[in-house]
Amino acid sequence: MTETPLIRLSALTKVYGSGQAAFQALKGIDLTIQAGEFVAIMGPSGSGKSTTMNILGCLDTPSSGSYEFMDIHVQKLSRNQRALLRRHFLGFVFQGFNLLARTTALENVELPLIYRGEDAATRHGAARAALEQVGLKGWEHHTPAELSGGQQQRVAIARAIVTHPAVLLADEPTGNLDTKTSQEIMELITAFNREKGITVLMVTHEPDMAAYARRIIRFVDGHLESDSRKEEAA
Amino acid sequence: MLWNTLLLALRAIRRNLMRSFLTILGIVIGVAAVITMVTLGNGATKSVSDQISSMGSNLLMLIPGQRFGPGGGGAPNFKFTDVEAIRNQISGAEWVAPVVNKGATAVYQANNWATVVTGTNNDYFPAGNWELAAGRTFNETEERAGKAVCIIGETVREKLFGGQSPVGSEIRIKQFSCEVIGLLKGKGQSAMGSDQDDTVMMPLRTVQRRLSGSQDINRLTVSVSNSASIDGVKNQLTLLMRERRNIGESEDDDFRVMDTRQIAETLTSTTKILTMLLGAVAAVSLLVGGIGIMNIMLVSVTERTREIGIRLAIGALEREVLLQFLIEAVVLSSIGGLIGIVLATGASLFLARLMSVPYLFDPGINLLSFVFSAAIGVLFGFFPARRAAGLNPIDALRHE
Numbered sequence: 051m052t053e054t055p056l057i058r059l060s061a062l063t064k065v066y067g068s069g070q071a072a073f074q075a076l077k078g079i080d081l082t083i084q085a086g087e088f089v090a091i092m093g094p095s096g097s098g099k100s101t102t103m104n105i106l107g108c109l110d111t112p113s114s115g116s117y118e119f120m121d122i123h124v125q126k127l128s129r130n131q132r133a134l135l136r137r138h139f140l141g142f143v144f145q146g147f148n149l150l151a152r153t154t155a156l157e158n159v160e161l162p163l164i165y166r167g168e169d170a171a172t173r174h175g176a177a178r179a180a181l182e183q184v185g186l187k188g189w190e191h192h193t194p195a196e197l198s199g200g201q202q203q204r205v206a207i208a209r210a211i212v213t214h215p216a217v218l219l220a221d222e223p224t225g226n227l228d229t230k231t232s233q234e235i236m237e238l239i240t241a242f243n244r245e246k247g248i249t250v251l252m253v254t255h256e257p258d259m260a261a262y263a264r265r266i267i268r269f270v271d272g273h274l275e276s277d278s279r280k281e282e283a284a
Numbered sequence: 285m286l287w288n289t290l291l292l293a294l295r296a297i298r299r300n301l302m303r304s305f306l307t308i309l310g311i312v313i314g315v316a317a318v319i320t321m322v323t324l325g326n327g328a329t330k331s332v333s334d335q336i337s338s339m340g341s342n343l344l345m346l347i348p349g350q351r352f353g354p355g356g357g358g359a360p361n362f363k364f365t366d367v368e369a370i371r372n373q374i375s376g377a378e379w380v381a382p383v384v385n386k387g388a389t390a391v392y393q394a395n396n397w398a399t400v401v402t403g404t405n406n407d408y409f410p411a412g413n414w415e416l417a418a419g420r421t422f423n424e425t426e427e428r429a430g431k432a433v434c435i436i437g438e439t440v441r442e443k444l445f446g447g448q449s450p451v452g453s454e455i456r457i458k459q460f461s462c463e464v465i466g467l468l469k470g471k472g473q474s475a476m477g478s479d480q481d482d483t484v485m486m487p488l489r490t491v492q493r494r495l496s497g498s499q500d501i502n503r504l505t506v507s508v509s510n511s512a513s514i515d516g517v518k519n520q521l522t523l524l525m526r527e528r529r530n531i532g533e534s535e536d537d538d539f540r541v542m543d544t545r546q547i548a549e550t551l552t553s554t555t556k557i558l559t560m561l562l563g564a565v566a567a568v569s570l571l572v573g574g575i576g577i578m579n580i581m582l583v584s585v586t587e588r589t590r591e592i593g594i595r596l597a598i599g600a601l602e603r604e605v606l607l608q609f610l611i612e613a614v615v616l617s618s619i620g621g622l623i624g625i626v627l628a629t630g631a632s633l634f635l636a637r638l639m640s641v642p643y644l645f646d647p648g649i650n651l652l653s654f655v656f657s658a659a660i661g662v663l664f665g666f667f668p669a670r671r672a673a674g675l676n677p678i679d680a681l682r683h684e
Contacts, residue, residue, distance in 0.1 A: 109597060109678040130601050137599025148594050148681065151587070152299040162598045164288050209598065 054121060056216065056249055057083040057106065062115035064101050075101045077272035078115070085216070088243045088250045090260035093269030100221060102269070103253045107140055107219045108132040120216070137165055141210030141248075143239075145222035147202040149194045155181060155205045156190040162213050180208040184238060200231035204238065211242055218242065220252040224259050236262045289604055293611035306580050307665075308620040311657040314573030315624025316631065318653040319646075321566035323632040325559025327641035332555045334642075335474055336548040343411060343544040344518060346504040346525065359538035360529070361500035364488070367405075369528060370504070374520050376512025381408035382488050383503040386495040390436075390484055391456040392444040399440050401457060401484045403491025411507035419451040419466030422487050430489030432462040437481035438470035457484065460494055473640075514543060570653060574660040581664040586683060589672040593680030596673070605673045606666075613665030617658035624657070625650055 064076040076098045093099040104110035117124040149158045159177040184204040194202050224232035240262050243250045260266050268275040297304045348359040370380045384403035389396050406421045426433050441450050450464045471480045508517045518541050595605050636643040672680055
């Protein structure tokens with residue numbers, strides 16, 4: 051294994067607050083992730099799994115340590131450069147969907163393409179294709195309020211993958227969904243990982259959902275506790 | 285980038301129609317109220333000052349007694365010799381007109397109209413800025429002999445003659461018949477609110493003989509020539525009248541010399557105060573509209589903060605988000621301001637006509653209220669967004 055890892059964290063820490071009230075959420079994380087992996091990040095509440103996820107997604111900044119993404123030292127980037135990194139390489143799926151309210155599925159999916167400066171025709175085509183891939187053909191003009199939770203999460207997935215990101219970051223993507231819908235969403239995410247080669251990083255506390263991943267990382271109390279790879283079923 | 289951001293801003297306005305509508309409404313009400321009130325106030329001031337200048341601004345009025353109005357407290361009226369004395373002895377007096385008023389009903393064929401007959405001389409017309417629309421003024425014979433001729437005002441013409449030309453016709457006043465020799469140009473309402481055109485004018489002697497039955501003169505109107513000082517003429521008049529009326533040095537005047545400039549100043553200052561009052565009321569509605577906008581913007585800040593978080597997470601630059609919010613605020617405020625101006629113009633035109641005051645477009649107040657309300661809209665639309673866009677994306681996303 052001599053190829054450059056997609057993501058490399060070394061001695062990463064994160065401290066919230068200061069002085070007496072300071073809380074060390076991450077106490078030195080070392081982690082390497084290769085392109086194309088499907089990684090589930092597990093752990094109890096407050097173990098630092100979401101904090102790690104937010105730092106990996108450039109939504110938050112570490113207190114110390116280094117984060118290299120495709121050999122880029124992310125901690126040296128400016129706010130705008132981190133935004134551009136998100137724009138071009140990352141896609142997000144959240145527990146609460148985080149779609150724009152009163153905005154159609156199509157316009158929600160188009161949004162990242164608008165920031166990329168794509169023209170209207172390209173945007174429409176790509177957004178329709180993405181919605182079709184997540185099984186929402188025919189729902190383009192429905193707003194989030196008119197869609198079920200599972201459908202909303204599918205729109206969110208379509209919005210995340212419409213830019214063909216290198217990494218899909220999913221923070222408890224099935225946390226608000228019932229078991230059957232959760233499985234459908236997981237199968238969708240797995241398919242994007244297997245077929246499109248999109249690296250998936252997923253935070254979850256449900257072992258059933260983590261079972262879809264090929265690598266499971268456990269956090270306890272700001273440390274990495276275990277890192278296990280599942281052998282590919284032949 | 286600008287084009288795309290404009291698209292995003294317009295989409296945001298469209299999908300939050302209620303919020304956009306309320307924001308616009310706040311601005312519309314504020315702008316429309318201020319412009320309408322100030323425009324009407326200006327119109328009223330203009331109309332009062334017009335009426336005063338139509339009255340003549342260099343007039344002095346002499347009335348018997350110390351009070352303005354009928355009665356006069358038993359002080360003697362003026363005589364025709366007073367008119368001559370003023371003419372001869374006071375060089376600054378340009379026109380000197382005696383005035384005797386008498387209420388009477390004027391009849392022409394089947395029409396009759398209760399009006400006021402004024403007995404005077406030809407000086408009355410230039411002194412009071414009256415012009416003739418048709419016919420002529422009195423000639424010397426008519427004045428000296430007290431002939432039955434009259435010059436009528438526009439209102440009397442309308443009531444008695446309708447569409448016909450009155451000059452040359454005979455109208456009946458009380459028991460005598462009187463030839464209409466002239467028609468005055470309309471002047472409209474006086475500053476005190478009475479109809480100045482509701483008048484019939486006759487030579488002084490005609491009124492004294494046929495209507496009032498005495499040699500008394502109720503009032504003298506003196507116009508001061510432009511080269512003379514009003515106060516100087518006023519003092520000379522006072523001295524002359526004290527002498528003629530045999531008032532001892534220790535006694536008070538039993539007549540009064542009034543300056544129309546004083547009346548004018550009092551009246552215009554009243555309407556100016558009124559305009560300021562209206563403006564203040566309107567400013568309050570602008571403020572209330574502004575607070576409405578502020579409320580809507582602040583109430584929606586939680587939702588908008590999350591929206592900003594979403595936009596940042598999917599790769600929007602901080603400046604793109606800010607530009608979008610700025611465009612939204614500017615577009616909404618401008619639309620609101622423009623609707624407000626259009627509405628105010630319509631309302632002012634309508635109300636000005638209803639109140640019969642002139643409509644004066646005041647660019648200053650239009651600009652001021654537009655800029656003020658736009659500033660409120662931009663301030664409260666943009667600055668909460670600026671704070672949100674400066675957060676870490678994850679904090680904006682988690683904003684409760």
